[in-house]
Amino acid sequence: MKKFHLTAGPSELYFTVEQHIQQALKENVAVISHRSGAFQEIFSFTVKQVKEMLGVPEDYHVVFTGSATEVWERLAQDCIAQKSAHFVNGSFSERFHAFAEAWGHQTQKIEKPLGEGFSEEDFKIDVDVDLISITQNETSTGVQFPVEDIYKIREENPEALITVDAVSSIPYLEIDFTKIDSLYFSVQKGMGCPAGLGVWIFNEKCVDRAKTLKAEGRLMGGYHDMFTLLKNASKNMTPATPNAIAIYTLGKVCEDMIRREMKIIRSESDYKSSLLYAAVGAHKDLDYAVKEERVRSKTVIVIEVKEGRDAKDLMAYLSVQGLEVSTGYGPKKATQVRIANFPTISKEVYFRLVDLIEAW
Amino acid sequence: MKKFHLTAGPSELYFTVEQHIQQALKENVAVISHRSGAFQEIFSFTVKQVKEMLGVPEDYHVVFTGSATEVWERLAQDCIAQKSAHFVNGSFSERFHAFAEAWGHQTQKIEKPLGEGFSEEDFKIDVDVDLISITQNETSTGVQFPVEDIYKIREENPEALITVDAVSSIPYLEIDFTKIDSLYFSVQKGMGCPAGLGVWIFNEKCVDRAKTLKAEGRLMGGYHDMFTLLKNASKNMTPATPNAIAIYTLGKVCEDMIRREMKIIRSESDYKSSLLYAAVGAHKDLDYAVKEERVRSKTVIVIEVKEGRDAKDLMAYLSVQGLEVSTGYGPKKATQVRIANFPTISKEVYFRLVDLIEAW
Structure with missing residues (x-):
């Protein structure tokens, strides 16, 4: 059965995935150099499809990581100056909070019992917070964070970076990117692609934060920091040899969904x-x-x-x-x-x- | 043509890779939970094959990362206490050196012009070095580091951790693991598998180093640190949802090579x-x-x-x-x-x- x-x-894999993987193998996608024109075309195609599918503004960046878990590390490393606020009501929102603490940042934890969401009286962000983490869909509890609430938080906190975990709500989620600064997801949930790829979308305000931290000598680590990701992405490339089949497949599935x-x-x-x-x-x-x-x-x-x-x-x-x-x-x-x-x-x-x- | x-x-992909990927899709490898028994069997099978293929002692750990590049970050994060020594004669050996510096470690750089190897008079490691990095095969220049030379360095430096970059020499490389502490490679070179997976092999001495750093409160970051990797590997699992097709395919290719x-x-x-x-x-x-x-x-x-x-x-x-x-x-x-x-x-x-x- x-x-x-x-x-x-x-x-479940999206119903077209198997044929895209066959085609990728036929086209030697796993074998071509990730510094070649053929790979640059795949990268640029996939970025274009992701942007079109989700309505991402032209001036937002799209980069690829190993997983959404990795994006937590990049955010903690590149985007928190002083203190981050975390809406925590399940395992995944808690885990990013733990990453921020592991990087030595101060944190404000706004917590609810499992199965409960947040309401307007919870939206009290400390004045010294410079990054706000919202898990739009808590995969562990099935609680969602309505986008209207995210927009309210934006209005009340125009300066802090707002980053949205959309791991289990993309591509269903429709969000106005101009009201957030960063969003990330994995491909093995709603996109129905094999796991092993994270997608991180962010704006120039995030880049400016990373630049400040770098200028202050506070950026640590060399693996996939924002500047390495961006420098490569500007050439339609990745820092290390990527899972090219996954990037190819994601682009094709986005195209299929846009067509549908x-x-x-x-x-x-x-x-x-x-x-x-x-x-x-x-x-x-x-x-x-x-x-x-x-x-x-x-x-x-x-x-x-x-x-x-x-x-x-x-x-x-x-x-x-x-x-x-x-x-x-x-x-x-x-x-x-x-x-x-x-x-x-x-x-x-x-x-x-x-x-x-x-x-x- | x-x-x-x-x-x-x-x-080039190994000639059996395409059929293994087909079989993985047929067996729903991309869809099964990475917390399930079915995934644990795949993980444990692949670890067993890697160990048999390369003659890795039973008590060495095998974990999976996104790439060999990621292993540099883990080593810099988990295994350097004070100062690392790097034999640098090309882009890849230089890049790990740069990672160690980015993590704020002191380094000793033993450098040769591109195309040249190291000889015995270069093996002068500073007394305060606690990790020695050797690139067994510099992919950028085609220079190899003979294993006998690695063994000599081991003899003269019994305490420091020795870590070997074998990215472009596995599975050809035959090495006595008891004379090194850590070795890593990517699967898209000699193993002929699609990119997107790194393999990191290390012994208990590396774990002890990480434990010391942790006890001193010096470990930073939450993504794939050694303890998260080990805790999951002890259950035949990975910290985040993995590229399961890649782990499956690697195990099967190792099995094919062992059979050959x-x-x-x-x-x-x-x-x-x-x-x-x-x-x-x-x-x-x-x-x-x-x-x-x-x-x-x-x-x-x-x-x-x-x-x-x-x-x-x-x-x-x-x-x-x-x-x-x-x-x-x-x-x-x-x-x-x-x-x-x-x-x-x-x-x-x-x-x-x-x-x-x-x-x-």
Whole structure:
């Protein structure tokens, strides 16, 4: 039986990925030099597609890293002058906070219990904060940070850099880049590409911060710092020999999605999430893990299994039917399941999922 | 016409790579969770194959990074207490030296002009050096560091950590790991795998160094530090979602090479390099870029084109015949060509190469 991975990441590959990898092998993409014109064309094509797909302004930079995890390190290294503020309500937002501390920065931690989002009274940023980290979609809990709230934070903090973790919400997320300074994601979630590539988008204000730190002699480390990334990107290149097949595949998948139309991809995601949430709400043994609707994720749907029934049992029941989902994260492992709602998963699979959940 | 990439990196894929990638896609390797048993099996298989292929002692650790470039950063971060010594005779040995300086370490630089190797009188390491970096094969110049010389340095410096850059000599290189503390390579050179994966092998002495630095509060940064890598590797896992197809493919290629027999792979490399060097020595317009035979690389063969003839012309002539080679590196770009002699390139291709060079 064909298995469908509705796991929170990595998830199902986008349906065109396999043929793009075949084509990449045929075109010798893994073999050409990363200092050659042929590679520069691939790099520049992928950057162009990413920008078009997400509506990134022309003057924002796009660079590639090994993972989104690596971007935390770059931000901590290049973009925090003094103190960073972190909205923490799950494992991933906490982990960037830990990176900032490991780099010796002061931090302000604005924390909520797992499953809760932030509201306007939480938006009190200390005056000496110069970078604000927002996890737009907490993959561990299925809580989202509405973009309107990000814009409010921007208005109240015009100076600090705002950086957005969009690991599990791209390409669904529609955001006005002019109201943020940096955004990053991995390709193995909503883009449905094999893991091993992170995408970091940032503006000149971030570069200026890094320049200041460099001028003050405070930048440390030589691996993929912002200047090495930018110097190479300006030539459509990467600092070290890259995973060229991954960059090629990402560009092609972006092109496929643009062709399909982003608004269709987004409305399908809305539709699928509505179906599943409706089934959860109507089920006597299930509940929303995220109670407040406003902050309930559209891309990672987390279900609470009520006492008396077993989350493991639900997972096993779906698995027998060919649908793999994720356990709850950390302390919620035993009582929750997490289900990806990425563009890689068709409506038909969601119909099947919802039927099965209703019958459970 | 089929093109053969005899470039210094990335080079031709190993002939089994394409089928391994197909199989990985079929087995959903890119989709399974990196916290699952299925991934743990792949990780543990690949580590076992790497160890068997290279004769790595059981008690040495094997971890995966994004590239060999990343390993420089880990070494600078985790393994230098005070001062590092660097044998520098090309771009890559120089770059690790630059990383160590960027991390604020003191360094001793033992430098030779491009194309020259080191001899016993160069082995004078300062008493306060606690890490010694040796580039076993300088990809930029085709100069090798004989293993006997490494062993001599070990004898004279029993305390300092010795780390070996074997980026362009694995799997040809045969080395006694008990006489070094750390070795690293990328998979896109001699292993003939797609780029995007580094392999770092190290012993407990390196771990002890990192522990000391940590205890002194001197370790900075949270991305892939040695403890995060080790903690995950002990469970056959990686810190972040990995390029699982690359780890899978590397394990399978190691298995293929072991089946073929490493001594056959090595003797074929010797044979091919002898053929090519003989043709160079006999050609009136060509010369060895590395004059001293003892330090002439077997895996990256660099040819000097004498005045009156043009290196670019040689490259174009070979390219028309389907053989792609690399330019000289940096200042040698106009007068040298570099030709990989990796196991991914067959004897038949080398026969053709040598015939063409003789006729040039």
